[in-house]
Amino acid sequence: MILIVDDDQAVVHSLGLLLKQAGFATTSAPDAQGTLAQLGHPDLKLVLQDMNFSRQTSGDEGLELLRRIKTERPELPVMLITAWGSIELAVKGMKAGASDFVTKPWQNDHLIQSVRTILNLAAGAPKNTARAISRDELDERYDFAGILGNEPSFLRILELAGRVAATDASVLITGESGTGKEVVAEAIHRNSPRREGPFVKVNLGAVPPTLFESEMFGHVRGAFTDAKRDRTGRFAAANGGTLLLDEIGDLDFRCQVKLLRVLQDRTFEPVGSNTTQKLDIRVVCATNRDLRQAVAEGSFREDLLYRINLITLGIPSLAERPGDIPLLASHFLARAAAAFGKSDASREISPEARNWLTAQAWPGNVRQLEHFLARTVLLASGSTLDLATCKRVLAMDQSDSGSGALPAVGSMTVDEVEKAMIEKSLQHHDGNISKAAESLGLSRAALYRRLEKYRIPT
Numbered sequence: 173m174i175l176i177v178d179d180d181q182a183v184v185h186s187l188g189l190l191l192k193q194a195g196f197a198t199t200s201a202p203d204a205q206g207t208l209a210q211l212g213h214p215d216l217k218l219v220l221q222d223m224n225f226s227r228q229t230s231g232d233e234g235l236e237l238l239r240r241i242k243t244e245r246p247e248l249p250v251m252l253i254t255a256w257g258s259i260e261l262a263v264k265g266m267k268a269g270a271s272d273f274v275t276k277p278w279q280n281d282h283l284i285q286s287v288r289t290i291l292n293l294a295a296g297a298p299k300n301t302a303r304a305i306s307r308d309e310l311d312e313r314y315d316f317a318g319i320l321g322n323e324p325s326f327l328r329i330l331e332l333a334g335r336v337a338a339t340d341a342s343v344l345i346t347g348e349s350g351t352g353k354e355v356v357a358e359a360i361h362r363n364s365p366r367r368e369g370p371f372v373k374v375n376l377g378a379v380p381p382t383l384f385e386s387e388m389f390g391h392v393r394g395a396f397t398d399a400k401r402d403r404t405g406r407f408a409a410a411n412g413g414t415l416l417l418d419e420i421g422d423l424d425f426r427c428q429v430k431l432l433r434v435l436q437d438r439t440f441e442p443v444g445s446n447t448t449q450k451l452d453i454r455v456v457c458a459t460n461r462d463l464r465q466a467v468a469e470g471s472f473r474e475d476l477l478y479r480i481n482l483i484t485l486g487i488p489s490l491a492e493r494p495g496d497i498p499l500l501a502s503h504f505l506a507r508a509a510a511a512f513g514k515s516d517a518s519r520e521i522s523p524e525a526r527n528w529l530t531a532q533a534w535p536g537n538v539r540q541l542e543h544f545l546a547r548t549v550l551l552a553s554g555s556t557l558d559l560a561t562c563k564r565v566l567a568m569d570q571s572d573s574g575s576g577a578l579p580a581v582g583s584m585t586v587d588e589v590e591k592a593m594i595e596k597s598l599q600h601h602d603g604n605i606s607k608a609a610e611s612l613g614l615s616r617a618a619l620y621r622r623l624e625k626y627r628i629p630t
Contacts, residue, residue, distance in 0.1 A: 347487030369413025395444025
């Protein structure tokens with residue numbers, strides 16, 4: 173049963189009819205007192221709550237009611253209803269424990285989809301978290317083909333990914349560069365009801381702000397000078413399936429509000445067109461940045477963060493799952509041997525080499541390990557990968573990163589490279605900010621922003 177909390181009887185009637193047609197039983201309350209009186213109902217599964225119950229529009233009443241609901245029934249999900257102009261109020265509600273929010277006027281299909289998602293997530297919550305799930309159990313329930321790993325920290329993430337795949341919940345996948353965020357996103361799509369639909373990937377960090385609308389929403393012929401034909405945007409291409417927004421933390425701030433509007437309304441208009449198109453997609457986002465820190469720095473919208481991370485999956489680094497390194501190494505050896513057509517290449521790893529591989533830091537994570545093993549296949553002789561070959565490849569990598577201007581591929585992220593170059597420039601100029609900024613091609617203000625971002629002392 174769903175409890176609708178709103179003092180506007182027209183809204184209550186409209187929502188009640190919509191939910192009834194979708195197969196949900198409903199009840200209603202006009203204010204906080206009526207809501208609290210019904211919290212003890214055993215069949216109550218969700219509260220759909222407006223943020224204002226009187227002529228006041230501050231939302232304080234709604235926030236206070238939300239806090240009281242979460243105090244009395246912390247497991248009961250609450251979905252907020254607010255106006256588009258009050259998104260900031262919805263963000264406060266999400267911080268106070270709300271599961272999701274919908275804006276007025278709502279899209280019927282999207283509202284029902286959100287309700288089903290919240291209910292499915294609540295129903296699928298694990299009842300017993302004490303016992304760790306095994307890899308065999310995971311493989312019986314879900315399709316995680318191509319994803320290797322047995323470490324408990326990694327299996328917990330895969331289990332959560334499998335459970336949320338059955339819903340349409342927005343998922344934010346975080347983790348260091350090279351940890352396999354895109355692979356997990358593909359697995360979520362593969363295990364979802366949308367598996368027969370398209371899986372569309374877009375690297376938002378590579379989309380210039382001036383081309384964002386055309387790339388994401390498409391355009392019609394004649395919309396601008398070079399628009400010689402109609403173009404389908406990424407949202408339309410993903411309709412009926414899953415859209416992966418990779419590197420969302422690098423999205424230009426001005427484009428973030430455009431993305432938020434589409435994710436909220438599930439509608440868009442191609443550039444140059446007045447025709448509104450509806451969306452039926454599942455959105456998965458990925459980033460190697462700390463978005464909460466980006467919000468604090470003012471480079472990422474807080475309302476967008478709460479829209480995209482109904483569920484967050486933090487992929488552990490390879491350093492956090494060292495027990496998986498031998499398994500991954502054996503897999504990458506075999507794959508590289510097949511790719512290079514070397515049937516006589518190393519198929520086994522000596523105990524010394526295995527221990528050495530496990531002890532390495534691998535800052536580039538799985539991607540760096542794969543690259544490293546591919547090079548060993550090209551250099552190794554015999555059927556067993558030994559420690560000497562590993563050290564030869566390491567020496568080559570160190571030589572490559574030392575002789576050229578760039579580090580080895582997969583060993584550092586862009587942010588890490590930028591931080592290292594700033595520190596090197598400051599050291600070279602004995603801490604002189606003006607000279608360091610000039611050598612880096614930055615203004616003093618821009619350099620100070622980066623010093624604060626990377627917490628570099630001066």
